[in-house]
Amino acid sequence: MSEQQRHVPVMLQRCLDLLAPALTEPGAVVVDCTLGLGGHSEALLRSFPEARLVALDRDKEALRLSGERLAPFGERATLVHAVYDELPDVLDRLGIGQVQGVLFDLGVSSMQLDEADRGFAYAQDAPLDMRMDQTAGLSAAEVLNTYPPGELVRILRAYGEEKQAKRIVSAIVREREKEPFSNSARLVELIRDALPQAAKRTGGNPAKRTFQALRIEVNGELSVLERAIPAAVRAIGVGGRVAVLSYHSLEDRLVKQVFAEGAATTAPPGLPVVPERYQPRLKLLTRGAELPTEEEVAENRRAAPARLRGVQRIREDLS
Secondary structure, three states, X not given: OOHHHHOOXXXXXXXXXXXXXXXXXXXXXXXXXXXXXXXXXXXXXXXXXXXEEXXXXXXXXXXXXXXXXXXXXXXXXXEEEOOHHHHHHHHHHOOOOOEEEEEEEOOOOHHHHHOHHHOOOOOOOOEOXXXXXXXXXXXXXXHHHHOOHHHHHHHHHHHHOOOOHHHHHHHHHHHHHHOOOOEHHHHHHHHHHHOOHHHHOOOOOOOHHHHHHHHHHHHOHHHHHHHHHHHHHHHEEEEEEEEEEEOOHHHHHHHHHHHHHHOOOOOOOOOOOOOHHHOOOEEEOOOXXXXXXXXXXXXXXXXXXXXXXXXXXXXXXXX
């Protein structure tokens, strides 16, 4: 089975429906900030034949594979090696002012999960890498072997919401003094041994939260997202839309906050009439976060934690 066949885009039709009203005009530009294996991008190009696609990914292998997949669309698709918080610079280099649609799918791609040497999956032994761009930054092994204990505890608590962070980090520090960490199986076994029985009975694989925390730290995911979502909102013109698929509460909370701020009035309380400059800039397109259907989860288990939010720009910034 090819990479593309293995990859099932999450909530694909709903993402297309959310973005559709902004992409019908000839020359509309849509940005896929998380290209991955190109499932969403291919559907966007097929569904909106008058639109141009700009797609970003920090993973060079993903860009190579998606480039093959999207080659039939020729110059309609522009693929860029970049992290999604670099969106303003990418658009500036391409000479693009405002765009009409932006899509984020914040999940780890099927390729990254399935390729054993990437170290994202706790279910198989692999080198502890976890870098989405394997040419830059510290690997997960380097984080485990070099970070002070207090910093590791902070990461596991903040990014993995791991209640047993101190217990796990104590075991990590003890074991790394004997031999540095290099592979995922040893870390998974250590976590299993470190946790009390009660903690192992709930929430699936007990290593899940630690692996999530390490991945977020290695790739700077939340700090990148904090810059990227406001940048995407600024990039769209009036009528433009942004859709975001997130996969854990930390991401979703951040997206929700940016969207809610844009959809709220900024007027001081008590004004009898709200001037235009205080009116909301955004309109929420989803009631809370939309979830995948039971049918989709049955077909694609990786869709289960997905949360989709969308907004539309309804006025320019006047400030």
